[in-house]
Amino acid sequence: MPTFSKIPLRENPVTENPGNSRNPLRDNPGISRKFPENRNRRINFSEINEIALRAFPELLAKWLPDGSVRNGEWVALNPTRNDRTPGSFMINIRSGKWADFATGDSGGDVVSLVAYLSRCSQSEAARQLAGYLGVGHA
Numbered sequence: 001m002p003t004f005s006k007i008p009l010r011e012n013p014v015t016e017n018p019g020n021s022r023n024p025l026r027d028n029p030g031i032s033r034k035f036p037e038n039r040n041r042r043i044n045f046s047e048i049n050e051i052a053l054r055a056f057p058e059l060l061a062k063w064l065p066d067g068s069v070r071n072g073e074w075v076a077l078n079p080t081r082n083d084r085t086p087g088s089f090m091i092n093i094r095s096g097k098w099a100d101f102a103t104g105d106s107g108g109d110v111v112s113l114v115a116y117l118s119r120c121s122q123s124e125a126a127r128q129l130a131g132y133l134g135v136g137h138a
Contacts, residue, residue: 043123045109048126052096052133056093057093073093074090079117081102081103088100
């Protein structure tokens with residue numbers, strides 16, 4: 001089974017290049033670095049999903065390189081478990097809906113897929129995905 005590390009999304013802007021900015025969160029070790037500056041901004045999940053779907057086949061090829069397209073679905077090994085044969089983990093390329101029929105895990109969009117694969121909250125997944133895609137609304 002291929003190993004799966006975190007989805008290659010951009011680093012958190014708060015922890016990136018510590019000490020090389022005028023950002024007090026980066027430069028002051030006494031201040032918590034847990035949350036990015038834009039944490040309180042409203043996340044536009046629809047826009048993030050819409051933009052991600054435009055590049056979805058390319059993103060899937062990066063995130064799940066062992067997969068292939070079958071009847072409009074990306075079929076791959078599930079990196080969150082010891083999956084040996086492709087077929088139960090499927091992602092619809094047009095809608096972003098996904099499911100692992102072996103475990104019952106499923107989701108309705110790209111953000112939920114990123115959250116599942118990264119094992120993080122949907123809001124954190126949306127922020128990561130937005131940063132990776134260059135979307136300014138997260």
